[in-house]
Amino acid sequence: MEHIKIHNVSKLFGDTKAIDDINITINQGEFFTLLGPSGCGKTTLLRTLAGFYQQEEGDIFFGDTFINEVPAHKRNIGMVFQNYAIFPHMTVFENIAYGLKARKVKKDEIVVRVNEALEMVELSHLKDRQPSQLSGGQQQRVSLARAIVIHPGLLLMDEPLSNLDAKLRVKMREDIRSLQKRLNITTIYVTHDQEEALAVSDRIAVLNNGKIQQIGRPHEIYLSPVNKFVSNFIGSTNFLEGKVEAGKEGENAMVTVEGVKLATKFGRPFQGKVLYSIRPEQVKIRDDKETSPTLLEGEIVDATFLGESVVYKIIFNSGYTISVHEHSIRFGMLREEGNKVKVDLNPNEAVIFDESGEEVIN
Numbered sequence: 001m002e003h004i005k006i007h008n009v010s011k012l013f014g015d016t017k018a019i020d021d022i023n024i025t026i027n028q029g030e031f032f033t034l035l036g037p038s039g040c041g042k043t044t045l046l047r048t049l050a051g052f053y054q055q056e057e058g059d060i061f062f063g064d065t066f067i068n069e070v071p072a073h074k075r076n077i078g079m080v081f082q083n084y085a086i087f088p089h090m091t092v093f094e095n096i097a098y099g100l101k102a103r104k105v106k107k108d109e110i111v112v113r114v115n116e117a118l119e120m121v122e123l124s125h126l127k128d129r130q131p132s133q134l135s136g137g138q139q140q141r142v143s144l145a146r147a148i149v150i151h152p153g154l155l156l157m158d159e160p161l162s163n164l165d166a167k168l169r170v171k172m173r174e175d176i177r178s179l180q181k182r183l184n185i186t187t188i189y190v191t192h193d194q195e196e197a198l199a200v201s202d203r204i205a206v207l208n209n210g211k212i213q214q215i216g217r218p219h220e221i222y223l224s225p226v227n228k229f230v231s232n233f234i235g236s237t238n239f240l241e242g243k244v245e246a247g248k249e250g251e252n253a254m255v256t257v258e259g260v261k262l263a264t265k266f267g268r269p270f271q272g273k274v275l276y277s278i279r280p281e282q283v284k285i286r287d288d289k290e291t292s293p294t295l296l297e298g299e300i301v302d303a304t305f306l307g308e309s310v311v312y313k314i315i316f317n318s319g320y321t322i323s324v325h326e327h328s329i330r331f332g333m334l335r336e337e338g339n340k341v342k343v344d345l346n347p348n349e350a351v352i353f354d355e356s357g358e359e360v361i362n
């Protein structure tokens with residue numbers, strides 16, 4: 001069921017179009033993430049939805065309600081910010097009760113609802129503490145409880161985990177996701193951290209320069225990026241220049257990369273220069289003795305051991321260096337710097353863009 005509809009929305013600051021003609025439809029109960037680099041417009045879009053900013057163009061609907069003219073405090077939204085924004089002079093309990101008092105909820109009901117929210121964020125035992133006596137993670141749980149206690153129709157979260165250390169970030173994102181599922185609350189989440197976005201979201205919108213680049217489920221965005229920007233921003237990839245002599249739609253055609261001809265199917269007829277994008281874990285390292293015209297010769301120039309995987313830098317005769325991840329390492333299986341290897345560029349998994357990187361051709 002459709003819940004949030006953002007239709008042709010643009011927001012200007014002076015001459016800067018912070019968000020540019022945004023169209024998104026979000027379903028009831030969905031965990032939807034706005035992902036993109038600093039300055040791409042994520043916060044501006046979130047604050048426009050919250051009613052803190054008024055867009056110059058476009059319409060916003062919450063369900064059937066046209067929301068453009070509805071002031072922020074009447075939009076029934078719970079918000080969680082990066083810097084927690086909790087009141088330092090109030091206890092945990094009072095912080096969480098604040099929104100209910102402001103809405104003139106009866107005292108008895110406030111106690112019940114605050115206790116319920118405290119339980120949900122696992123903070124019941126700390127309800128009488130002052131915020132200064134809490135860790136960063138606990139403070140963020142207070143702001144989460146404060147956001148959900150009002151039973152909002154929509155939860156907006158702006159980089160809520162950015163101030164926490166790496167391990168706690170992972171724990172908190174799991175907790176947020178499971179609470180969100182339990183409450184079945186439509187959530188719009190802002191982050192610049194692509195791994196976090198992949199881990200928690202039902203769907204992701206990737207933004208750049210105020211514009212949506214792609215909307216999709218995490219694996220769709222990762223495996224089928226629609227342009228060079230998305231392919232580079234989500235995960236990491238190797239870009240190699242190549243060319244196609246004559247690729248017919250739906251037929252196996254040859255793309256020449258680093259002097260090697262690789263067969264792949266094309267989604268449309270194509271001829272000319274291309275950008276061949278292959279992720280480090282999709283490249284396969286073969287034994288130096290293997291022979292095949294589609295394998296490239298190279299030498300390992302760097303090996304970085306990361307625990308669960310090793311990242312190799314392999315240089316080709318042309319001087320191009322490719323990055324390759326290899327998993328399932330056993331003792332004695334580590335490849336050494338200086339080793340000669342052969343590399344399979346795995347055309348079945350590569351995404352091939354036109355020269356500009358704006359369109360996928362395979």
Ligand code: ATP
Binds near residue numbers: 018042043044
């Ligand atoms: P970050 O991850 O760094 O918070 P963001 O993706 O949330 O970035 P926004 O804060 O939405 O980006 O900013 C989008 C663009 O709008 C940027 O170019 C920014 O400089 C500009 N901008 C944002 N807020 C204002 C403002 N109040 N006045 C003028 N320009 C602004």
